[in-house]
Amino acid sequence: MGIKFVIISFLFIAALHLESRPISYSGGSTVMMQTDALRDSMYYHYSPTYKFAVGIQAVKDKYFNSDYSYFRFTYLLNRKNAPHSQRNLYLQSGISSNGFDNYFYGIHGDWETRRWFTGFGYKKTETNKLNFLEQYLQIGVAPYIGEYGDLHTWVMLKSKNNSITGDWNTYPVLKFFKGNALLEFGYSDSTKLDVHIMYRF
């Protein structure tokens, strides 16, 4: 139970990190790197249009000492642009290099202004060994409103749940971005500190 809890919690948090800006502008590429106590991963995605992104995520699993990849596809189902806000609904999916019976799919959405952020996600993962559901809610506030090109900061709170443990776990996240780069720090009791870096080009 303990080991499973840690692994599933970790997978869940890793998935949450990758939801930030899941599709770029037309012709845009994004590289994401994440590292923590259990694994390192690198995810590259390319957006032919602002509607979808295709990418590959390479994972080095420190706990099981194994390497594998996910071929990922993300689609923008719906977007509402308003003068001072934007709302998005995304479909996400991925197939593992371990075989076609190892995959995930889900939906996630967000609504944001320059001051506030709210988001949610629901994801199902199926593997040879384990099938599970994950869901999360997220709220955030920008403590100050920066101009274009400034350093922007978000203080966030994520609350997550998975079907293995059934428990909700809430933890704080600090997010900084400037220009094309993003740096995010999250902390939870189960995974401790983890770091996420993203660069868009």
Added chain:
Amino acid sequence: MKYIFCLLFLIGSISTIAEKDQMHVMHGHTHEGHLHDTMIDGKLLEVNPDRFDNFVSGLTESQVAIISVNGMVCDFCARGIEKTFKKDKFIIKIDVDLAGGKVLIAYSNNKKIDFEDIQKKILSNGQNATALQIIDL
């Protein structure tokens, strides 16, 4: 779980109110106490006059497009707009006004500004261009 949904609803409501306030303040600032709020043809300048002054400083024989954009809520969202327009050789300079939801583009005088083309470029970044004002310098 119930509490979290209530909290999210509350934050959404507060944010909507805050957004309306912000729009009101911006409107008041833009059109108060600036001589060139109203252009010589009687039209209102659709961007903060101080920002406009800074942008056109040093520019001559050019035209400035002031584009109203919906959905430009963050720095990251606007990066693609700048990159897309910078590929155009007729463009001298670009500025993004996140607070006002405007993009300012200085074109050379020999460029015919096409709003449909601008709308396509903004849409390729995932936002919507809703209005265009052109000012000749």
